[in-house]
Amino acid sequence: MRPKHRRLYFVLFGMAALGIATALVLSAFRDGLVFFYSPTDLVERPAEPGQRLRLGGLVEEGSVSRDGATVNFVITDLNQTVAVSFTGILPDLFREGQGVVTEGMMQSDGRFVASDVLAKHDENYLPKEVADALKASGNWREGAVDSTENAPQ
């Protein structure tokens, strides 16, 4: 039964080599595979004005203000913040404390002008009554806090 064993080891070795190679490639491209940058990323490595990029984080509580069709708000990762302005229709889930991903350009004055705003949903699913009851009893753990644990450092 030698050929059978040879084929078994060949497949196992091949899969292991392929797995290691893929892991190396993915870790090398780690930054390139990021879908959005956090405010902290932008402070550490400032983007050039005019460079298109995506910025993601939480909409800071109390920061949303409307000026005609333009919405101004602040994106935070609870560490750094970036002021954003956007003109257009916001997705249904957009609200204060909600995770969002915006696409646009950094201006020279440090403002981020977004051309697209996407809402990021968290992994929590609850009936409305349960969410209301949790809030009423003071046991509410903001879903948004959960998603910042997974946010980039």
Next chain:
Amino acid sequence: MANLHRFANPNRFLRFSRVILPWLAGITALLFIVGLYYALFASPADYQQGETVRIMYVHVPAAWISMFGYSVMAGASATALIWRHPLADITARAAAPIGAGFTLITLATGSLWGKPMWGTWWVWDARLTSVLILFFLYLGHIALSRAFDDPTRGAKAAAVLALVGFVNVPIIKFSVDWWNVLHQPASVSRLAAPAIDPSMLRPLLIMALAFTFYFLTLLLLQIRAELTHRKVRALQLAQASAQ
């Protein structure tokens, strides 16, 4: 008639599958009736997403089965390459179009869910892109394994493709943890308790079971069709050489 002996074992499979297929189909139908009733009527709307959350009861099971189907296909391909089991090649070949179908359902329902919730049909984040790659791997496997008139000739190349493409499965699973993506992280398979309320987890798990039985039913049917096809072909070849 020389190569008919290879079907000795598959013949046993044909008899066995004929007995359990009606049961599998019946359980599938029952689970779908109960699961869809819970998913569409007897479960609450989400506190944030409202009624849109019901897309989850199709999208998530379809996504699980699209990865499970690929794992079945890769496992069968490894068995075919190493142990040369006659049923393994046929199983891999049968699983590919079914898995591709479930992946298409995943992509379509995900897109329909993404538009109202995220505000976009599609983004090129790591989760969505890796699932699209899974779909192309299925299509590649279908094309490669059916590229030759003699079904056994394409099988080896297709098996290698299935094994190489298997690296994509853990990438899909963990893409939401490894990179920041638009897609939310896992709700059910995590170390802490599931982040889904029991009233919504129940319909999800029933639907997942329904999808699993549906997949198994389709897989058995497809393997039987493939076995019958090869039998006919072998008989035709035998007849032709006898003349």
